[in-house]
Amino acid sequence: MKTDAHILIVDDDQDILVASKLLLKRQFSQVTICNRPEQIPKLFSENDFDVILLDMNFGPGESSGEQGFYWLDKILNIKPDSIIVMITAHGGVDVAVEAMKLGATDFIAKPWQNEKVIATLSTAVQLKKSRTEAENLKVANQTLVQVTNQLNQVQAQEIISQSATMTNVQSLIARAAPTDANVLILGENGTGKELAANALHNQSKRCNNIFMSVDLGAIAESLFESELFGHKKGAFTGAHHDRVGKLQAANGGTLFLDELGNLPLHLQAKLLTVLEQRQVTPLGANKAVPFDVRVIAATNMKKTELTNESKFRQDLLFRLNTVEINLPPLRERSEDILPIAQHYLTLYCKKYGKASKGISKDAKNAILHDSWPGNIRALRHAIERAVILTEHDELTLSDFQLSSPEQSKKPNINNLPTKPDVNNQLSTISDDVSVSPVNEGELNLEAIEKHAISTALKKHRYNISHSAKELGLTRAALYRRMEKHGL
Numbered sequence: 346m347k348t349d350a351h352i353l354i355v356d357d358d359q360d361i362l363v364a365s366k367l368l369l370k371r372q373f374s375q376v377t378i379c380n381r382p383e384q385i386p387k388l389f390s391e392n393d394f395d396v397i398l399l400d401m402n403f404g405p406g407e408s409s410g411e412q413g414f415y416w417l418d419k420i421l422n423i424k425p426d427s428i429i430v431m432i433t434a435h436g437g438v439d440v441a442v443e444a445m446k447l448g449a450t451d452f453i454a455k456p457w458q459n460e461k462v463i464a465t466l467s468t469a470v471q472l473k474k475s476r477t478e479a480e481n482l483k484v485a486n487q488t489l490v491q492v493t494n495q496l497n498q499v500q501a502q503e504i505i506s507q508s509a510t511m512t513n514v515q516s517l518i519a520r521a522a523p524t525d526a527n528v529l530i531l532g533e534n535g536t537g538k539e540l541a542a543n544a545l546h547n548q549s550k551r552c553n554n555i556f557m558s559v560d561l562g563a564i565a566e567s568l569f570e571s572e573l574f575g576h577k578k579g580a581f582t583g584a585h586h587d588r589v590g591k592l593q594a595a596n597g598g599t600l601f602l603d604e605l606g607n608l609p610l611h612l613q614a615k616l617l618t619v620l621e622q623r624q625v626t627p628l629g630a631n632k633a634v635p636f637d638v639r640v641i642a643a644t645n646m647k648k649t650e651l652t653n654e655s656k657f658r659q660d661l662l663f664r665l666n667t668v669e670i671n672l673p674p675l676r677e678r679s680e681d682i683l684p685i686a687q688h689y690l691t692l693y694c695k696k697y698g699k700a701s702k703g704i705s706k707d708a709k710n711a712i713l714h715d716s717w718p719g720n721i722r723a724l725r726h727a728i729e730r731a732v733i734l735t736e737h738d739e740l741t742l743s744d745f746q747l748s749s750p751e752q753s754k755k756p757n758i759n760n761l762p763t764k765p766d767v768n769n770q771l772s773t774i775s776d777d778v779s780v781s782p783v784n785e786g787e788l789n790l791e792a793i794e795k796h797a798i799s800t801a802l803k804k805h806r807y808n809i810s811h812s813a814k815e816l817g818l819t820r821a822a823l824y825r826r827m828e829k830h831g832l
């Protein structure tokens with residue numbers, strides 16, 4: 346079968362042109378011949394050649410190769426990625442080497458053997474195809490990065506804030522973003538760590554490259570290396586294809602390591618090594634690949650736990666926390682509560698086609714005094730749920746499932762001791778939480794599900810990964826159910 350390729354042969358010797366056309370037509374789908382190089386620009390304007398076979402000398406007695414160099418340069422000016430194989434006179438190796446320095450791909454010496462010509466041109470056609478594929482992949486990759494970043498920007502709207510602490514945080518983000526410094530973001534679940542990481546990326550010089558988010562809490566320990574470092578086909582049972590790891594895939598961009606605190610100590614050591622060396626060896630490979638990423642990490646671990654070396658490697662901490670950003674829980678920045686609620690009210694009224702005159706006074710009061718253990722994520726869900734369910738233009742207290750201001754004044758679950766006895770903790774919690782417990786004998790599945798989720802969330806102090814694990818759910822599935830139950 347013929348190879349699908351268009352070959353151009355440029356030579357002033359008509360016999361060579363005819364003989365090579367006959368030979369190459371059997372091998373390649375299209376062959377064009379040209380005996381006057383002056384026609385090259387016109388031919389290029391009308392055709393797309395895969396490989397050009399170009400003579401070094403035109404005219405009788407010519408052997409300097411000057412004309413060959415001239416037309417080689419001309420073609421590369423017209424189409425810089427052209428694959429050009431030079432035809433040299435017998436013994437003209439020096440000239441051929443010079444031509445290759447100037448951009449020719451290969452050369453064939455006259456008089457040639459047919460097999461040698463076909464082999465050289467087949468290799469050149471293959472090279473052209475690989476280059477085209479690589480170029481197409483590059484373009485496709487750029488498009489994907491643009492689409493992903495646009496999606497991120499749509500989802501990650503601005504950081505709404507009016508509190509002094511958040512003004513400081515925004516200023517810290519603005520100062521840290523343009524540098525390539527690693528940033529560690531600390532804060533309870535739902536305080537906006539990913540939003541802050543997105544803002545850092547969008548204000549950085551890497552903003553046109555990818556923002557790759559990796560949820561370390563969601564990766565099974567056994568898959569950690571394969572996910573982050575990649576693997577070669579056959580590296581382990583089930584590795585049917587080569588796979589590029591997230592570190593390599595984020596090359597040139599920002600790598601957001603979410604739920605860092607969930608990483609076991611032995612994997613922390615592996616992560617530290619690749620971040621220090623700035624190169625990664627995919628599983629089953631014997632060569633390290635360099636990568637260039639800016640690392641932003643986030644965790645809901647308390648600083649006291651992070652600095653406890655039995656839980657977290659201090660050398661990894663020092664590598665990641667060049668700049669540290671602390672996102673305060675919502676209950677400690679009450680000035681932000683109503684602006685955020687108003688922001689999401691406008692957003693969801695638009696989304697669900699509802700008219701809204703705002704939030705009633707008593708609902709505002711309850712929103713302001715709720716302890717929001719799930720922070721802004723929970724506030725956002727509460728507003729969305731209220732917008733969906735309300736039968737009035739104004740959101741009223743009955744549209745929310747909030748604890749009364751009196752209940753909210755009770756100690757917050759996030760302030761419980763870090764290592765309480767689980768059973769005692771649960772009994773303490775059931776006194777504190779605003780979630781109605783399931784009545785004995787009640788078999789309503791929805792109520793039982795809500796109760797189980799609430800209990801798990803309280804038990805794990807709103808650590809989504811740990812709660813999801815205990816409930817046998819993925820993080821995404823837990824978030825969906827929290828949304829459904831307005832938790």
Ligand SMILES: Nc1ncnc2c1ncn2[C@@H]1O[C@H](COP(=O)(O)OP(=O)(O)OP(=O)(O)O)[C@@H](O)[C@H]1O
Pocket residue numbers: 500501502503504505506532533534535536537538539540541603645685721722725809
């Ligand atoms: N200041 C803010 N203004 C508006 N929306 C916010 C703000 N902070 C957070 N959000 C919204 O709250 C939700 C949770 O934010 P995000 O995912 O960034 O929190 P997180 O701290 O990374 O949570 P987790 O620890 O559970 O991964 C998102 O929908 C986000 O858009």
